[in-house]
Amino acid sequence: MTLLTGWESVRELSAMQDRMNRMNRLFRESYGSEVPEEALTTTTLAPPVDIYEDEHNIILKIEVPGIDEKEIDVRIQNNTLTVQGERKIEKEEKEENFRRVERQYGSFTRSFTLPSSVDPGQVSARCDKGVLKISLAKKVEAKPTQIKVNVGGEKTLEAVTPGKAA
Template sequence: MSDLPVRRGSGTSSLGRWPRTADPFEQMRELMGFDPLEQMERLMGSDRSWGLSFNPAFEVKETKDSYIFKADLPGIRDEDLEISLTGDRLTISGKRENEKKEESDRFYAYERSFGSFSRSFTLPEGVDAEHCSADLKDGVLNLRLPKVPEVQPKRIQVSGGSQDKGKVKA
């Protein structure tokens, strides 16, 4: 692993050729006895697993007969996901565990995020809580909340007086 190119933005650098002291954080630790990541950890109150904080993207849409929620949840297992509906409040929460890191591991990029998340949505009246369904496939959560039949829009025919035209009432 002597030549590992890392592309970020418009430039390319080959970090594998740099001496270990080229790491600005390591240089700062050596020169000042200061570790900025350690200071951030103290503020965040956790170990280095806080990453970039795991905040999954959601898509919410309404169809004529249901509300559809989709969320990108890569790396989340079924047993690490909890979905609850209480009244008009839908809560989706879960966690993605940090992978075990070896002491000898040397990262050139660490952009994946781990941790717990919780999202709550306030729903309009008329969700049929008894017939909700959810599946997690290929890292995408699909949640369907059907509307109760009374809430679904119904088309009402309008009849005009055109049928009575020309008729004479006695």
């Protein structure tokens, strides 16, 4: 990678701007002066996901702002978690001339292969402030077991499962 300095970087930025202007002109020529709604909605929507785990759960947080909760489908089938939804373009009574559209619209599907430690019967999902949170509980046998080691002359080991009395 080359680091541009001084006048060379200004020339490079100017050349890049020229290329962008040519692309913009080609786009306008292809679609005319008005951009059809189909061109606005054909982007691939892939909401970002954070996945983390603690000793009891695997948790997914998926950004779904502007998507109605009724339009989100969460399923587990064959050890795969699938989340589907759709962000629909807003239609208003009055006509608007868009100058720029950066928000993505359309359908999405995200699939995640679940580890064998997940209990598919213990799944919850809730949506709050545009974030879908899916909690996948781990199976009891998948949770860590602490082994109590006695100090001294005794040679016995005793297993202690979290949440159970010793």
